[in-house]
Amino acid sequence: MRKDVLEMIEGNEDLKNYLRLQPIWYRRLTRNPHQIQKMETEAVYFFKKSIPDRVSQLTNGVQMASMMISMFQTMNAVK
Incomplete structure (x- = not known):
């Protein structure tokens, strides 16, 4: 393998892991x-570091936070 390609792979942890x-x-x-x-x-x-994957992860996180907030509000309303 060419030295410049090998140096590029060594400099990027994701590429090194993908190559393995x-x-x-x-x-x-x-x-x-x-x-x-x-x-x-x-x-x-x-x-899963592409833009659509990151948007999906963000959306899932926001939905989870929203669900937790609504659950806490419901628990406080019951008391």
């Missing part, structure tokens, strides 16, 4: 080092 979980990328990057951008994109989706 998907070892086929060793071969792909050795044969075609320009596919590093494709690997970065796949790693973002694999670790």
Whole structure:
């Protein structure tokens, strides 16, 4: 694997972990080092760090907080 590609992977913890979980990328990057951008994109989706995933996580968090607030309000109204 080219040294610049290896340095880029070593500098990014997510890419390093993705490469360990998907070892086929060793071969792909050795044969075609320009596919590093494709690997970065796949790693973002694999670790659910894409924009749609983050929006979904935020929405779920807001819904959970809203449910907890309504539950506390209901408990206080009963007393």
